Amino acid sequence: MSKDIIEEFTSREYEHGWTTNIEVDAAPKGLNEEIIRFISAKKNEPEWLLEWRLKAYRQWTRMKEPTWPNVKYPPIDYQDIIYYAAPKQKARPESLEDVDPELLKTFEKLGISLVEQKRLTGVAVDAVIDSVSVATTFKETLAELGIIFCSFSEAVQKHPDLVRKYMGSVVPVNDNYFAALNSAVFTDGSFCYIPKGVRCPMELSTYFRINAANTGQFERTLIIADEGSYVSYLEGCTAPMRDEHQLHAAVVEIYAMKNAHVKYSTVQNWYPGDKEGKGGIYNFVTKRGLCAGEHSKISWTQVETGSAITWKYPSCILKGDYSSGEFYSVAVTNNYQQADTGTKMIHIGKGTRSRIVSKGISAGHSQNSYRGQVHVLKRAEGARNFSQCDSLLMGDKCGAHTFPYIDVENNTAHIEHEATTSKIGEDQIFYCQQRGIDEESAVALIVNGYAREVLKQLPMEFAVEAQKLLALTLEGSVG
């Protein structure tokens, strides 16, 4: 019987698979210097940025797609992708009233109200559809504190000095294949600057939606936290169900100065493909934070439930003395999903600390890998790391893998690594059932308990979402 529950749980339909009928302004398929010039011109970019893109493109053409991740997929035809698609709007709307109502409806349907008065909680949202940001809320409120929160394109126009100084400072153009691709063709994303000593009073969030067909999404997020500032940042995403695979290659850079604290949370729910593994998003993302100043702190929390393939290692470069990095992750794979995800903690400064808590959950025919690196450099006197990697298996057709790499060049470092693999127990499910809890709720309860340490890192309203999403993703997958 448990087998049946697994089947049932795993056969759950994707909730956000619909499309919106909006007119799209798109570039022709394919990638070459012309297309890059086209994108740059569309966005009315300064010359230096076009040069930056072209440099990235030229480097990319000389690079090779990585083959080391534990994922399998047919070769991607990079000339068969549309690199720019934007909902047709007259001009970038000045206020929410000017935004195409069809677009507002799209986000309402996703449960993200862009109408500020309707939002009960203080969360400022930057909504990105396909290649462009369509609206950013609460901008004025934030501006009073000197906080800049806007689309990346707007930042290029209005704050070019900040963009130019920090873009690529954490993830260099030629960092890796997908980051180089992104640097060449990125179309929009979010930009955020928190001034010295300011504690951002609300959660900032970006919501990404891929809508158009045959389109790749290449957004870029840049967060700069000045000395002694604090910000909590959320990211959510969904895409329609389509039979072909779609590419998402994003870059997120966080720059934290002395005593700054940035908390970055993601609930990733891209379309995972159907039960047979048809369609779904290829999610190749580079996320990295630089703890540049002493006592700075960057925390990554991710709940990964979507995408056909996830390739993602939110990392921290702990350069400032006594800076710290955290990585909390729940990655769920079901059906034919593949995830190769983890983190890198690079200890450069003295007394730097890092903490890694990774919880993998595999069901169906999926493959779930944790890949993590802890690197302690020579000068990182007294560095400490704690890593915990747990895997939970549901059913007998899935796989869980752990690839931890530890490089220590300083013998005062203290590194701890714990790992477990377990199966969701029939005993546990029966125990719940005997108390009157139905099977589905029992699985949800057990899985949420397993992931609790990570989920509790999420901001309240996100945590509830994430819990529901976990239950939903695994519906029908008990083992």
Next chain:
Amino acid sequence: MLSIKNLCAKIGDNQILNGIDLEVKPGEIHAIMGPNGSGKSTLASVLAGREEFEVTDGSVEFLGKDLLAMSPDERAREGIFMAFQYPVEIPGVSTVNFMKTAVNQVRTHRGLPALDAVSFLSLMKEKMKLVDIDQSLLNRSLNEGFSGGEKKRNEIFQLAMLDPRLAILDETDSGLDIDALRIVADGVNKLMTKDKSIIVVTHYQRLLEYIVPDFVHVLYKGKIVKSGGKELALELEAKGYDWVKDSVAA
């Protein structure tokens, strides 16, 4: 309340229950005793709906309904509670959270509104006293790192919270010292009313000094071979199970 007729069950190729007949009426306490491997715990598991056991013959009626046709969670919602011999650990899920989910699913089934946080808490406080259990224990992950006594006490706490019609106590006395045994038994006795019933599955007479049965049944090789009043338990204690085995053989 409960009517078991010719119940036969096996696990794999191993036939364990060979025709059990048992009537339990409201307000009655029945003790099931027997040597190791006689099928006591299997009987409890089959009644609770454990999947590994296959019912090969017979019928079980609970409050006029076909019990064997129900899933384990339906049985629980209909009013069957089993206190586990080996309570299961669920990491990351507190007893409080676990009970909130369970109580509200049971209430929904009974057509009652779900309890809000405040009423749930006050219900919990009231039941905690009954088994002398500490709030801090209930905030911890369910059964994880609990001592044997704490686990059993937690089972009776859950029994109190869910307020079932029929409680099956599967070797609840195992692993309990005499003080804990008294507390657990006290809790059970306080919960007992004339419209409820209890089946106590036990190897030893000890627990029956505190939870006094109306009937004692001796199980041997998957059959009830002897039934009697509470004095049967004493007799067993004195003569040992060989006495039953011999009388069956004779």
